[in-house]
Amino acid sequence: ISAGTSHQHQSVTDYAKPNQGTSHYQSTLTTVSTTEHLPPSSDQLDSMLGNLTADMSRQGVNTTQKGCCNACDKPIVGQVITALGKTWHPEHFTCSHCNQELGTRNFFERDGNPYCEPDYHNLFSPRCAYCNGPILDKCVTALEKTWHTEHFFCAQCGQQFGEDGFHERDGKPYCRNDYFDMFAPKCNGCNRAIMENYISALNSQWHPDCFVCRDCSKPVTGKSFYAMEGKPVCPGCVGADEDE
Ligand SMILES: [Zn+2]
Ligand SMILES: [Zn+2]
Numbered sequence: 001i002s003a004g005t006s007h008q009h010q011s012v013t014d015y016a017k018p019n020q021g022t023s024h025y026q027s028t029l030t031t032v033s034t035t036e037h038l039p040p041s042s043d044q045l046d047s048m049l050g051n052l053t054a055d056m057s058r059q060g061v062n063t064t065q066k067g068c069c070n071a072c073d074k075p076i077v078g079q080v081i082t083a084l085g086k087t088w089h090p091e092h093f094t095c096s097h098c099n100q101e102l103g104t105r106n107f108f109e110r111d112g113n114p115y116c117e118p119d120y121h122n123l124f125s126p127r128c129a130y131c132n133g134p135i136l137d138k139c140v141t142a143l144e145k146t147w148h149t150e151h152f153f154c155a156q157c158g159q160q161f162g163e164d165g166f167h168e169r170d171g172k173p174y175c176r177n178d179y180f181d182m183f184a185p186k187c188n189g190c191n192r193a194i195m196e197n198y199i200s201a202l203n204s205q206w207h208p209d210c211f212v213c214r215d216c217s218k219p220v221t222g223k224s225f226y227a228m229e230g231k232p233v234c235p236g237c238v239g240a241d242e243d244e
C-alpha cells in the first residue's frame with residue numbers, strides 16, 4: 001500500500017488577455033454644386049432680328065464667357081457642373097470607373113478623380129473580414145482585419161462584444177464565456193473551466209481552490225502529497241507521517 005511521495009511541480013499561468021476593437025469613421029462624402037448659366041440679356045439686339053440670329057449671338061457670347069470642360073476642353077454652354085475645383089459638361093462629369101454621369105449625385109474623390117458611390121466603395125473601401133463586403137462607414141479594426149461593426153461578433157454565439165472586448169483563437173473572436181468554455185483548461189477537481197490562474201499537477205490543471213486532498217479537502221498546495229487515482233491525498237489521510 002505504498003504510493004510514492006512526490007513533490008509535484010506546479011505553475012501559474014496568466015494565459016488570456018482580452019483584445020479591444022477600435023472604431024473609426026472612414027471616408028467622407030463630397031457634394032456637387034450645379035450652376036445654371038443663363039444666356040445673357042439681349043436688349044442690345046434689335047427685336048426685329050429673327051430668332052436664328054439671336055440664338056447664334058447668344059452662343060457666341062457664351063463660348064467666350066463660360067470656361068471650358070475639364071474633360072473635353074470644349075466650351076461649356078448651358079448647364080455647368082462645378083466639382084473638384086473645375087468645371088464640366090454635365091455629360092462629361094462621370095465616374096472614373098463606370099463612366100456613368102454623376103450629375104448632382106453624391107460622389108467620392110480619389111486622387112483628384114470622381115467616382116460614383118458604389119464604385120468608390122467597391123474599389124477603395126476596406127473589406128469586411130466576415131462578409132467580404134465594402135465597409136461604408138463605421139469600421140472595426142481587430143485581429144489585423146477590418147469588419148462591419150455588425151459583423152464583428154463571437155464566432156460561437158454570434159453576440160457582439162461590449163466593454164469586455166473579446167478573446168482571440170485561430171484568428172476568430174470569441175466572447176469571454178464561449179472562449180473559456182471552448183478553450184480554457186478544465187479543472188480536474190470540479191470539471192469547470194479555469195478562467196484565470198491554475199495549478200498544473202498530476203498531469204492536469206486545477207483551480208487553486210480545488211487542488212485539495214481528495215479525502216479531507218484540506219489544501220495540499222506547496223506540501224507533499226500522494227497521488228491516488230489522479231487526485232491528491234494528504235499524508236495524514238494516507239496514514240503516512242507528514243514529515244518525511
Ligand atoms: Zn466636356
Ligand atoms: Zn461608377
Ligand SMILES: [Zn+2]
Pocket residue numbers: 128129130131132133147148151
Ligand atoms: Zn460584413
Ligand SMILES: [Zn+2]
Pocket residue numbers: 154155156157158159174175176177178179
Ligand atoms: Zn459567444
Ligand SMILES: [Zn+2]
Pocket residue numbers: 187188189190191192206207210
Ligand atoms: Zn475547480
Ligand SMILES: [Zn+2]
Pocket residue numbers: 213214215216217218233234235236237
Ligand atoms: Zn487529507
